[in-house]
Amino acid sequence: MSELVLEVKSLKVYFNASAGIIKTLDGVSFDLHGGEVFGLVGESGSGKTLTALSVLDLIYPPGKIVSGNILFGGTELLNIDTRQLRKIRGSKIAMVFQEPSSAFNPVFTIGYQIVESIRVHQEKNVSDARTIALRFLRKVHISDPLRVYDSYPHQLSGGTKQRAMIAMALVNSPEILILDEPTTALDVTIQAQVLELLKEIIGRDKMATLFISHDFGVIAKMCDRVGVMYKGKIVETGDVDAILGSPKDPYTITLIESVKALSC
């Protein structure tokens, strides 16, 4: 297997609530290798998104990373100082969020936001950054990149916005791409197109990808390996085909049975 890019070891994230401590992530461990797509699947509240946010150190109070390790190419991300972390966040590790309409800032154009993301991490002047932004908008198969560049988020359809979001994640050539339910907010036909695009990009650039979804259909299409999350733990990890074919954990079995009962 290719080199280890990301290693998450017994990660624990607790939330302090009035009713007591809630163990939202209770010892999560997984590895991500170069060029591999690792899926996290589970129901709402199982801790999928929180796992992704922990990798980027985006957990805010009352949430707290209590213990564990997150090793990015051997570097511990959990006690790194903020300035160094900012260099990694958005450039070496990029993330695409579920809801494209709320992930963009509504008062700036798409182009402005992509250019900003480029110039934070690379020494480029505005016009060079603009050229790069347009090139990446074309890369995600946006047919009229100039119009999209000058548009505000609310002027675009959900599918186009999500393509632009993907372009923004790619502009700094990340080593790890985190996709958090990237197609959940989209209609099925658009979902199919965006998944096709992601497949193409991941296959071409050989990025290590963490793919989060509640939909086993999406996971089966996109991922090599998968971890099934339940109540803050990864209850089962393995190759997608192996888990679909012969799940071991009782929760995984229920989940896959439900999905199969509803498939047609």
Place this chain on the structure above:
Amino acid sequence: MLIVECKNLKKSFPILRGYMRDEAGRVMAVDDVSLNIERGHIVGLVGESGSGKTTLGKIILGVLKPDSGEIRLGTDKLQVIFQDPYNSLDPRMKIRDILSEGLILKRDTEEKRERVEEMLDLVKLPRFALKKYPHQFSGGERQRIAIARALLTRPEMIVCDEPVSSLDVTIQLQILKLLKDIKKRFNITYLFISHDLRVVRYMCDRVAVMKDGKIIEVGGAADIYSNPSHPYTKQLLASILRI
């Protein structure tokens, strides 16, 4: 026997632009739709967001008046189950009050109590749920409460508008099974609105596909899924992710 008969229904909404909210045009939410629903059937209405599914459902419920066209109903006992069980239950009301509200004209409090409790058993919720508030329940439990509320007035038809789309897949299956059981037991007609073709296949006898306000294809569920005729239906079916 038909329970719903729609002929050439049209409904448009204004598109408002600018500071003065001037009408810049109209969007045809439902555009010349004719649809018949047979008593006792489960009819699926599928389509992507913005295709007009919910507007058509609301016209059938009588919540919206069509701009033109005819609608004839074979019953006045209609009920509705909404998508989001977090918004469709009043957070200030206890479950007992939510459930008995539909029976407000019943004087007999004893009968009211019995019917509420009977319905609670049917949707498999414990008795002590009656004393609680909506926020104390999970999404699946809340949807059971919404189902119980809909059933209490003994409807002949229920418009289910995306009843499981905000639920996890294991819970989806439980709720769909419950809806099927209820249908068998009380012979209720469902108009089942959903964007999820897998869910519609599981539930429905007949399917109508909507796109841009129009019904582009209607037929038996098995027929449409195995042999779609409209290109858009084909595209939708090709987008289903299988495992």
